[in-house]
């Protein structure tokens with residue numbers, strides 16, 4: 410039982426109805442990013458920061474121990490039911506990322522089972538990744554020596570890898586429809602942030618100023634994504650052979666046919682597919698782009714990475730996942746990118762399913778909880794936190810398995826894509842750096858490490874020249 414004396418955590422002064430909204434608006438001008446605003450307030454009010462926005466309560470938790478505690482206590486493993494989170498799933502909590510309770514539990518377990526059955530985490534996954542690396546290297550060979558905007562370059566390869574397992578399909582690197590869909594997901598991620606934004610705090614405003622608060626555009630992006638997914642599911646229905654499931658969608662459809670009462674519904678399947686597209690694409694591509702950005706800014710790091718590739722892999726073959734244990738420097742570059750450019754800056758919000766105590770405070774049922782992951786990775790506990798230095802993860806030639814990096818979360822809600830994401834990042838970087846040296850075009854500014862705010866952080870547009878290392 411929670412003591413009556415436990416209070417909601419402290420935070421900046423609130424105004425009637427809008428709570429802290431005005432303070433966010435003002436401080437965003439100064440700090441530019443939502444996670445920086447939370448960080449500046451946490452320094453004042455403490456590691457358990459209590460905010461209010463109308464009826465919505467948001468608590469921001471900082472520091473490794475508290476992040477670990479929230480991530481591992483069952484009472485905090487629900488997801489918010491605010492408007493922004495549920496408008497993508499017909500106003501309900503469906504799928505994995507934004508569902509909870511028994512629906513989430515079963516769907517997560519069954520999805521993981523099917524993903525594995527169709528190659529997730531196995532050798533066939535590596536074959537899929539290697540094929541995408543090969544195509545991407547070919548594309549860069551075709552435009553080698555000329556400046557290219559890189560920000561979209563991993564979209565289709567990364568989508569293809571997961572989509573082959575989920576929907577048995579891959580698209581060419583210049584498939585117009587998929588290029589457009591990926592752009593839409595990027596746009597969607599920039600239209601809001603993990604605290605849910607105005608649409609969650611004052612959802613009725615969508616009836617009054619729908620364009621101004623982003624509702625019209627967010628809705629239209631969702632509609633297009635749903636259209637694509639529905640079409641894909643229909644194609645599967647039309648050609649299914651229940652004795653020979655081809656991919657995850659087939660497996661779910663067969664379960665629906667055979668166990669109608671207990672299987673997930675078609676709406677749920679739609680959201681599972683949407684979860685895979687959204688969670689699996691933007692996070693990895695943004696991290697990959699930041700990795701390119703840091704390599705192009707840090708010539709010495711790039712050189713050292715190429716030397717490791719040359720020594721371990723050589724030129725006669727392409728890199729494979731078996732090389733990973735022997736390539737500690739590459740692993741350190743990856744960890745340093747996940748640290749310094751933590752794209753999931755505040756994770757995915759959790760929600761208290763009951764009143765609960767955290768530290769000295771009361772976290773009322775229904776409170777959203779953001780985890781200050783970016784802050785954890787860039788605080789002064791690190792030596793020179795603003796400097797990109799992979800060596801910080803190495804000691805006497807070995808990798809320090811640092812549990813200070815919590816980029817993928819912890820506990821029952823932990824990211825299901827960590828293994829895949831790391832394999833993809835390793836493979837794309839080693840395949841590219843084996844063949845090319847990355848340079849900033851003459852006359853272009855050095856790309857900025859300042860991100861663009863959003864659901865995940867992304868890099869500002871920049872160009873790179875892929876210069877062939879060997880003629």
Ligand code: HEM
Pocket residue numbers: 480505506507517571684685688689690692693696752753756757758759816817818819821822823824825826827829830
């Ligand atoms: C660099 C890449 C990635 C990062 C940084 C990342 C980060 C995260 C984080 C922080 C969470 C929330 C954990 C929590 O709620 O405490 C999460 C959840 C999730 N991620 Fe990832 N992720 C990445 C790649 C992927 C990929 C490739 C997939 C596709 C399979 C994926 C699928 C998911 C799903 C489905 C969830 C929700 C899990 C749940 O709520 O039970 N992620 N991810």
